[in-house]
Amino acid sequence: MVLYDRFGRPVTNLRISLTQDCNFRCFFCHREGQRFNVRNEMTPEEIERLVRIASRLGIKKVKLTGGEPTVRSDILEIVKRIKPYVADLSMTTNGSRLKELAKPLAKAGLDRVNVSLHSLRRDVYKQITGVDMLETVLEGIEEAVKYLSPVKLNMTVMKGLNEGEIWDMVNFAAKTGTILQLIELEAPKEMTGTAFFRKYFYPLKPVERELEKRALETRERRMHRRKKYFIPTDYGIAEVEVVRAMHNTVFCANCTRLRVTSNGMFKTCLLRNDDLIDFLTAMRNGASDAEIAEIFKKAVLMREPYWR
Numbered sequence: 239m240v241l242y243d244r245f246g247r248p249v250t251n252l253r254i255s256l257t258q259d260c261n262f263r264c265f266f267c268h269r270e271g272q273r274f275n276v277r278n279e280m281t282p283e284e285i286e287r288l289v290r291i292a293s294r295l296g297i298k299k300v301k302l303t304g305g306e307p308t309v310r311s312d313i314l315e316i317v318k319r320i321k322p323y324v325a326d327l328s329m330t331t332n333g334s335r336l337k338e339l340a341k342p343l344a345k346a347g348l349d350r351v352n353v354s355l356h357s358l359r360r361d362v363y364k365q366i367t368g369v370d371m372l373e374t375v376l377e378g379i380e381e382a383v384k385y386l387s388p389v390k391l392n393m394t395v396m397k398g399l400n401e402g403e404i405w406d407m408v409n410f411a412a413k414t415g416t417i418l419q420l421i422e423l424e425a426p427k428e429m430t431g432t433a434f435f436r437k438y439f440y441p442l443k444p445v446e447r448e449l450e451k452r453a454l455e456t457r458e459r460r461m462h463r464r465k466k467y468f469i470p471t472d473y474g475i476a477e478v479e480v481v482r483a484m485h486n487t488v489f490c491a492n493c494t495r496l497r498v499t500s501n502g503m504f505k506t507c508l509l510r511n512d513d514l515i516d517f518l519t520a521m522r523n524g525a526s527d528a529e530i531a532e533i534f535k536k537a538v539l540m541r542e543p544y545w546r
């Protein structure tokens with residue numbers, strides 16, 4: 239069974255934010271669309287129950303996000319509890335704790351990991367993330383490659399900061415056996431005119447044209463219809479994926495994700511701010527699985543493509 243929204247989009251992925259806390263201070267952080275500060279995090283039992291119910295409604299993939307998911311001391315327990323219900327369990331992390339956690343996370347059931355790596359230059363890395371941890375993160379990536387597959391590197395490309403490093407990063411991905419994701423800076427409609435956005439927004443369309451030229455092969459993913467390019471380098475073939483969401487109607491028309499906030503609400507879109515549906519209160523007030531499933535279905539019906 240799979241649920242479809244009013245726009246014919248199947249909902250097969252759940253992105254669960256485990257916490258709003260983070261040990262980094264990236265200046266462009268979108269906080270997975272949670273534009274408020276909350277504590278009241280879901281417990282491992284509640285997360286497991288949610289995933290169990292969602293898996294019966296067609297959810298096959300779960301992505302754990304934050305904040306930074308590894309700051310939760312019960313992260314291994316959470317992974318262990320939810321893996322039995324999903325085919326693909328992944329996490330997006332800043333990589334700061336991967337050196338010690340990659341192996342136990344894999345053992346607990348994590349299939350793969352995406353690591354934010356916006357620069358290979360210590361000064362630029364620090365300027366972007368607010369912390370001097372490039373070395374630690376690189377060590378974490380090295381460790382992750384041993385136990386998790388694939389390891390993807392997330393590079394948000396920003397004008398005046400790291401746009402000159404794109405091809406270094408392509409080489410680095412080939413060298414380390416990772417997949418590079420080039421991400422265009424994102425913002426909701428009302429923010430696109432701000433001085434901040436105009437200062438840092440670096441369009442990836444021209445980069446895609448260059449990738450197309452250099453690629454041995456190009457593929458398209460079902461999710462967001464994202465393009466994948468296979469680029470020859472001195473270190474072998476690099477796999478490069480482009481995440482270009484801004485004003486991209488095709489991207490939204492192929493969005494199969496429902497988000498869950500760290501305080502137990504469904505959130506239908508990263509960029510909307512009027513789309514929260516609380517299920518945790520119902521869960522804590524003794525709602526049955528069937529009642530939680532109804533709240534899930536209501537959230538699916540609220541989904542709308544953001545750019546259309």
Ligand SMILES: Nc1nc2c(ncn2[C@@H]2O[C@H](COP(=O)(O)OP(=O)(O)OP(=O)(O)O)[C@@H](O)[C@H]2O)c(=O)[nH]1
Pocket residue numbers: 301303328330352390392419421424481483493495508509
């Ligand atoms: N607008 C929008 N942006 C997204 C969406 N999913 C991911 N992104 C962007 O892509 C960045 C990286 O996402 P990740 O959390 O690594 O996950 P992913 O690459 O989407 O997922 P996988 O390819 O399945 O691992 C996010 O920080 C967002 O900027 C989405 O559904 N909508």
Ligand code: SF4
Pocket residue numbers: 260261262263264266267268269304305306331332354367
């Ligand atoms: S590491 Fe991720 S969650 Fe933490 S501040 Fe940076 S972008 Fe935000």
Ligand code: SF4
Pocket residue numbers: 462483489490493506507508509510542543544545
């Ligand atoms: S509808 Fe578009 S902007 Fe919203 S989460 Fe999906 S892909 Fe992202």
